[in-house]
Amino acid sequence: MARILQLDEAIAELVHDGDSIALEGFTHLIPVAAGHEIIRQGRKDLTLIRMTPDIVYDQLIGAGCARKLVFSWGGNPGVGSLHRFRDAIQNSWPVPLEIEEHSHAGMANRYAAGAAGLPFAVLRGYRGTDLPAQTDTIKPIECPFTGEQLTAVPALNPDVGIIHAQQADRAGNVQMWGITGVQKETVLASKRSLVTVEEVVDELTPRPGSVVLPQWVVTAVAEVPGGARPSYAQGYYDRDNAYYQQWDPISRDRGKFAQWLETEVQRERSAR
Known part of the structure; x- marks a missing residue:
């Protein structure tokens, strides 16, 4: 309680x-x-x-x-x-x-990953921006099913x-x-x-x-x-x-x- x-x-x-x-x-x-x-x-x-x-x-x-x-x-x-x-x-x-x-989406997904007990979240939204070059906690990741290049961010x-x-x-x-x-x-x-x-x-x-x-x-x-x-x-x-x-x-x-x-x-x- x-x-x-x-x-x-x-x-x-x-x-x-x-x-x-x-x-x-x-x-x-x-x-x-x-x-x-x-x-x-x-x-x-x-x-x-x-x-x-x-x-x-x-x-x-x-x-x-x-x-x-x-x-x-x-x-x-x-x-x-x-x-x-x-x-x-x-x-x-x-x-x-x-x-x-x-990004807003990145932060929201980081909270969601943390709430779910997952180590990171995956999203598309950072592609085409310069944020990955400025922020160490934004990393590229390859989808194991399609080979698509996505972005991973660590859970909060x-x-x-x-x-x-x-x-x-x-x-x-x-x-x-x-x-x-x-x-x-x-x-x-x-x-x-x-x-x-x-x-x-x-x-x-x-x-x-x-x-x-x-x-x-x-x-x-x-x-x-x-x-x-x-x-x-x-x-x-x-x-x-x-x-x-x-x-x-x-x-x-x-x-x-x-x-x-x-x-x-x-x-x-x-x-x-």
Whole structure:
């Protein structure tokens, strides 16, 4: 049975310096509060994994938590670049950042392979691109049945997979609905997993199209109302578009970013 923990307890127990961690969500249900708790606890030397790293990864990188980013696209959605990410790549500030770039399909298939217990995934999508020349984890492979030249990418098995969902019951069964990405695969592929939820309820109400993660695949659940903000949680709150716009000038300036770390992230600790 998944254990119900406080967010700070869960991060302290599950996330260690040097871990590979995936905080997944696709526009919706992004585990922002968990990312901020990782910053507060001062984790370092992390390999950050995500299909579409956005502002919470910008914040983790700017706080010096990361040594490597494994990804397929990165940006402030609807606004522009991730400036803390750019500063780390271009100027090694606050620490150098290694990158491993894949396509969306490649990342999704890597998670699926990890969830299935397979060593790698096979796809056609890299042919005709320059990514194989830039990324060591993209290799040609010949189909043993047809002789077709395909591409193999290694499975993703993060040390810790972190997602956000709407509800969990008291036994640790998790339910999410609305737009979902690779959250299920992330949990199944990871050695340890944390699901932050809007609320813990006595009983989950079946919903058409919902994704249910049973208690035996989840390590820990933390009740964190608003834990996806400024992204949104269908049925609970809308996306805070102004936050994404306001992040751009903050992230462009090291001084403003440092002030943001001291005030906003630490203020969240008091609020929780």
